[in-house]
Amino acid sequence: MTLELRNVGWNAGFKKIISDVSLSVERGEFLGLIGPNGSGKTSLMTVLAGIRAPSTGQALLVGQAMKKIGRRNLAQQIGFVEQQADTIDRITVREAVSLGRTPYLSLLSPWSERDDEIVADALGSVEMSQMADRMWQTLSGGEKQRVHIARTLAQQPDFLLLDEPTNHLDIHHQLGLLELVRALPVTVVAALHDLNHAAMFCDRIAMMDRGKLIAVGTPEQILTAQNLRDVFGVAADIEIDDQGRCHIRYHVGTSGHAGIKKDRVA
Numbered sequence: 001m002t003l004e005l006r007n008v009g010w011n012a013g014f015k016k017i018i019s020d021v022s023l024s025v026e027r028g029e030f031l032g033l034i035g036p037n038g039s040g041k042t043s044l045m046t047v048l049a050g051i052r053a054p055s056t057g058q059a060l061l062v063g064q065a066m067k068k069i070g071r072r073n074l075a076q077q078i079g080f081v082e083q084q085a086d087t088i089d090r091i092t093v094r095e096a097v098s099l100g101r102t103p104y105l106s107l108l109s110p111w112s113e114r115d116d117e118i119v120a121d122a123l124g125s126v127e128m129s130q131m132a133d134r135m136w137q138t139l140s141g142g143e144k145q146r147v148h149i150a151r152t153l154a155q156q157p158d159f160l161l162l163d164e165p166t167n168h169l170d171i172h173h174q175l176g177l178l179e180l181v182r183a184l185p186v187t188v189v190a191a192l193h194d195l196n197h198a199a200m201f202c203d204r205i206a207m208m209d210r211g212k213l214i215a216v217g218t219p220e221q222i223l224t225a226q227n228l229r230d231v232f233g234v235a236a237d238i239e240i241d242d243q244g245r246c247h248i249r250y251h252v253g254t255s256g257h258a259g260i261k262k263d264r265v266a
């Protein structure tokens with residue numbers, strides 16, 4: 001079961017935001033999406049999630065064009081945690097997570113005890129069970145983020161798309177979330193800014209720059225000193241540990257402002 005983009009471009013009005021992206025997400029993998037601010041990660045995620053139709057090319061879910069798949073069916077297969085989702089509704093944490101069950105409910109299949117269990121499990125997974133009766137508006141940024149994740153877990157998707165999921169989280173919950181997601185029997189695509197986290201948790205990394213997908217490969221293939229310099233404009237040493245994992249040590253004072261300049265062709 002794969003999620004696939006074929007020569008996908010997406011424009012906002014006349015502005016080309018992403019162009020000619022071809023990418024196949026394999027079943028069960030954890031794919032990290034990295035790239036500088038404004039490189040097109042969120043735009044690409046919204047196309048992968050089926051929220052935006054590509055302006056050119058095709059987005060396919062298990063070989064079928066996403067535009068031909070109904071909303072409800074798509075929501076049973078793809079869960080998307082957006083970067084800045086919020087709600088003004090007066091709802092509790094439990095109610096917010098229960099929304100994840102919406103794609104499964106109908107007149108013939110009303111809310112059941114099984115749905116209660118799934119919601120309780122999802123709340124437990126992100127350590128939010130104790131806050132289930134709190135009002136959404138009273139939560140901190142990190143708590144809201146964990147509830148978003150729980151809502152998407154309650155959706156029980158085959159594909160979990162996460163746009164900067166560790167935003168707002170303290171280090172305990174950052175690592176906890178990535179470990180949790182990694183252990184789930186789902187396919188994950190996550191836009192990540194922390195490249196050491198990408199190295200630790202991803203099977204493969206896709207790197208974007210200025211709207212283009214410029215490389216896809218294992219963390220060791222992508223997180224090279226040269227790529228970090230060319231794409232992110234930072235100097236770093238890459239150490240490979242005895243398990244073959246890479247660790248990045250950044251050089252302080254070498255971002256474009258103080259030292260090395262990005263040597264890029266527009």
Ligand SMILES: Nc1ncnc2c1ncn2[C@@H]1O[C@H](COP(=O)(O)OP(=O)(O)OP(=O)(O)O)[C@@H](O)[C@H]1O
Nearest residue numbers: 012013015017035036037038039040041042043044
């Ligand atoms: N609806 C839109 N209209 C005009 N420009 C847009 C629109 N959506 C995105 N952009 C622009 O497209 C570029 C890519 O944005 P996008 O949010 O996809 O990048 P990103 O890699 O996720 O960035 P960040 O790391 O800062 O979250 C940015 O320059 C952004 O300003």
